[in-house]
Amino acid sequence: MDVSQLKPVVEAIIFASDGPVTPRMLKNYIEEANGVDFEQVIEALNHDYHNSGRAIQIVKVAGGYQMTTRPEFAAWIKKMYMGRTSNRLSRAALETLAIIAFKQPISKAEVAAIRGVNSDGVIKNLLERRLITISGRGEGLGRPLLYSTTPEFLQYFGINDISDLPKPREIEELFGEGKYVDQIIEALSSGDASEDESQEDSHQDANQQSDA
Amino acid sequence: MIYRVQLENFEGPLDLLLYLIKKNEVDLFNIPISEITRQYLEYIEIIQMLDLEGASDFILMAATLIRIKAKMLLPKPPVEMDEEEEEDPRDELVRRLLEYQRFKEVALKMADFESQRQLLYTRRYFNQQVELEPHDWWDPQNSYTLFDLMWAFKEILQRAPKVTQHNVEQIPVTIDDQINYILKQLDQNEGQLLFYELLEKLKKRIIMIVTFLSLLELIRRGEVEVTQSSTFGEIWVRRKRWTSLN
Structure with missing residues (x-):
């Protein structure tokens, strides 16, 4: 299959998926697509959407592709979802996530030391929202639990990889x-x-x- | 009725210090400790009245500031020839302030990412109850975490009948008993069971807890593995050596 034949197949899979679809998954699902660069297929699809004035696009997020609406339609969709959209993260949550993102895996105590405040409650909330996860135990005193960010974290901020985050200035x-x-x-x-x-x-x- | 007054919204002592340093337009590398400490103490006096729990983090920093000031006032011991120049007692604090500042900046930029992303809507509210094929659940794309397992356990405990009176009694089961119980249950069900099925038949919380500990022990020994088909989906418990026994 060439790019033009693959386009509708890839489109169908990404449309029907409830999360980002990675190139590896696409390769598994479409046996006929040997050696095709999916990046090209996605570009061609986005090109089509753009040229025909469609409201959707495919974005690269958390290492995969996901279909979303274009930002200029947010105002209307927001009205539809009124009251059901998730709240923005608090400053404390964002600070804690920034620290975990760059220092992972990291213990609660280390997060608290950088922030200067107890961060247990914030970490519990982030765990429940699945933006972070327990990723192991440290070597230090009491072998504390260590925390890392999750694929949901990448999705939440709409980034493809942790390296897409703004770097803290040294x-x-x-x-x-x-x-x-x-x-x-x-x-x-x-x-x-x-x-x-x-x-x-x-x-x-x-x-x-x-x-x- | 308690009135909660929101003052300038500081995320913690470091945040407050950065604010005071900025407000007073002082040199971060030459902080006038006594003046900053005085203003700092004024602030925590107010929060202490309002929010005692939150105040404790601020009080620790107040103590640190006063200790730095005391160190600076003490006469320094004569510097020996080979010794490096003595460290300014404020250096450690400046280092912490800078490190905190870095992450505060990143957090601000992440808030931008967040609002950009929230303009993009994906398809959602997919039905989570995907039919599970009992023999087709192992998918390396999915992963579960200890947190998922603890979460599921908490839910089962909540479903268990609540007991209002308490009698002290000997726990009627041991980890060994429950390990045997789990393995027997698994063997009777072709080597795999839903996590909730495993615990549902147990009526007492304490037996559930012991069984949960036994399950963790079995996972540690590598005799059993646990997997989840989707986020918030059902958790399967599987006997690892089942197939080889057949």
Whole structure:
């Protein structure tokens, strides 16, 4: 089968699936597709959708392909789902997830040490939402449980791989060469929750200067 | 009636400190500890009145700040020739503040990702009750976690009849008994059973608990394996060596 023959088959599978379909799964399901690059098939499908003004698209998420509506139709769908959509994560939850994402596998105590607050409740909620999972035990005192992020985490944030997350700036980068204290203060202030556009800009400037 | 007053929303002591440093426009690498500590204490005095539980994390940091100040006030011992320059007592705190700041930035960007993704709708509300073919359930694509197993166990415990009075009595079963029970049940059912079927017939919570522990023991020994067909789906318990016995 070539790309044009495969298109409807791949489309059917992705449409009927309740989660992202990985290229490996597609390969298993479509025996006729020997050696075809599914990325090409997906591109061709998205091209078709775009050209015929359709409301759907196929996105790459959590290592697989998933059919979604296009963002410009969110307003209407939101009305349909009124009251049934999941709440946004709290700041505490986002902070905790950021730490787990970059330091996984990590224990509760290590998360709490970085955040400076007890994080047991937040971790329990994240477990229940399946954004994190218990992935093992640490070597340290009491062999504490270690936590890692899940495929659901990738889906929730619409990313394909953990490396798609924004990287935390390295401490060295924040320090600069020890001369850029003003910039660091500036960078710190731009991180505030109530930041506005202009502060965000100055933050980026600070970044570029320290790169230069 | 309790009134909860939401002050500036700080996620913890580090968050509050970053705020105070920014508000006072002071140099992060030369924090005026006494002034920042004074403002910090003012704040926790308020939260202590409102939320004693939440205040404990903040009090630990107050103690740390005061200890740093005390260290800075103490005369330093004479520096020996070979010794490295003495560390500023504030360094450890600055390091923690910077590390926390990094993740706070990432969390903000993740919130953007979250709102972008929430504009995309997928097909959902699929019927979770997919028919299971008893011999076709093993799919390496699926994985279960210990958390799934604990979750299922909690649900079964909730289904168990509630006992309101309590008598002290000897537990009538042992782990060994229940290991035999599980293996017997599995053998009578072609080597596999749904997790809830295994525990459903047991009427007492304590026997369920002992049976659950026995199941964990069997998994540890590698005699039994556990798998789940889908998220929130049924959990199967399977005798590992069953097929080879036939």
